[in-house]
Amino acid sequence: MGSDQSSGEPDSSIALSVARQVACALLGLAFTLGVPGNLAVVWTVCRRMKAPQPTVLLIVNLAAADLLALLTVPFWIYALTGVWRLGPFVCRTLVWLVNGSMFSSVLIVTLLSAERLVALVRPFQLQRWWHLAGTRRVLVLLWVVALALAAPATLTADPSQCLQRQFSSSQQLVTLLLLETVAGFVGPFTIIAVCSACVRSHLRQLHHPGRRRASRIVTAVVVAFAVCWLPYHLSNGAAVAAELLEASSAELFEWLHYAAEVGHNISAPLAFLASCVNPLLYAFAARRIARAGGLAGLFARMVPSFYSDGAHQVAKQSFGESASGQALGLNSPNPAS
Template identity: 40%
Template sequence: MSLSEENENPPASAIGRFLVCTILSLSFAVGVPGNAFVIWTICRRMKQRSLSVVLILNLAIADILVLVTLPIWIYSFANTWLFGIETCKALVFVVYCNMYASIFLITALSLERFMAVFHPFAVQRRTKKTFTCLAMLLIWLLSIAFGAVVLPFQETEDSEFGPQCTSRSYISNSQKVACLLLETLVGFLVPFAVISICYVCIAKRINSLTGSNKRRSNRLVISVVVSFALCWLPYHIFNLLSVASAVMEDSDGEASEALEKIAVQGTFIAGSMVFLSSCVNPLLYAFAARNIQSSMRFAKLSKLFEQMSPETKQEGTKENSVLNGKEETLMSTDLN
């Protein structure tokens, strides 16, 4: 999350600071115990974990890693930044890694849902432990690589309330445009294009599926995708406004300045909203598990995650039994 772009008058009004601190406090209070419970449920109650469950586990880990940084951000916005430029860069790096890891994990989850619906036996063959480990390693390495892009530009900046870790310093507008476009394209637009294609295809197929578990798991993944989009879309819109401002600076200085002011003010609030995406997923899981029958209250979540596994074994058994039945009928017919 870019908390703010380079500017001379950072958005630090008392109302804005109070609103941001409230959003961050709510995210921390809900998200940390919620994601911790998801991690505990998967690690302690599920011995066999499908690719879907491993993706959800890593998503919860990414979310909780960024949420534990919130007390420092809350203190900073309520007072001033007292922790130095190194800590500033480190915490921004953690936030950016979470952004990329979350979108990459959700994209992988959407692709897995697509394969589970259209090619269930291929999913069964390819979701071995080695494949899953390599996929998670690749996602985290890409997240670290893209998250590190912002580090050379992140700075602390003095405001009317004191220093804040809310500024980036670019050498030129071209560099600024390149960094912001990379962030929006890789961190939002391209992955969501892939996700949208997956779910358009799934939507056309889902009505023909008779398994209620498969419908439930697909609806759950769609709700995770939608919540992520709603939390991150405003931030990336203001990102694009900042890009437009940089592009227009030479041709129309007044319009460029007006756009930059809007982008700066909007990014300050929208930047705090992105933390909501890290706390909402456990609520979605709890809502999806509410109708699952279980004698133990805490077992509902693990049963929900068990249903995330593609029903390949059951479907394969049914198909094999049908084929075997046909073969036996043909053999008996030939013998007679």
């Protein structure tokens, strides 16, 4: 993901210079915070958990996607400080990797949100069909889709600057930026928002001591996703509007094009901050047990923490209070299995 450039130089070099300094600071912050955190998640699951549950498998893939995106940060900082000298192949490969990893991250967050809702309203059905083999197949498909969605960005990468994008026509710019925004934000955000609203509504019906804390976590998921990604896709919208209005108003076209260019220089690095917070937002759901077993203990307990409210409600409705304890016991996987 990068900024777009379809016409001449911007009106104010000072504003762009400041924007690039802010971008370097945001990228440096994302790299410093995100790489160690995501490495810790991947290392813990791979080395200390022999057979992670499906939810944990989603989280480790989320951490891997975020880590892959963050490992490209030094190249983008280098590109911001001068002319790109690493060649077109390296540029297009990095553009494909960073876009693919970011699409994967967004899609996995969306899948986690949907899983959270199903775990509350259909816990036993989810336990029956959401197994490791099925999760792996879904993840393979998800990565293939993400890398396919990232492929068009390589066709528009400017090999002389790499951060900039060159479009062969206005139609290509409008099509690719709209595809990026719909597939990377509007669609996933709609699903996340609907799932989160349903989860919050469901939690209000459950007289559970931790429902307020869980509601705050669900809200944080939506807020963090919007804060990190909305500015970038608003910049995409400004670029698309500039192209559509070029014939009707030259002055409005210049203003929108300049706003999109400055906006992309700041908002694209801001999107990297999502790679720092994604794993933490879900870890907070089980933070009360973090003292037992560190990250491995937290991840082993995370699945029951998501399922227990829904399982408890279904058990009470179906079997009565005497059977609810047994149902909850069946819904708690063995951390070592």
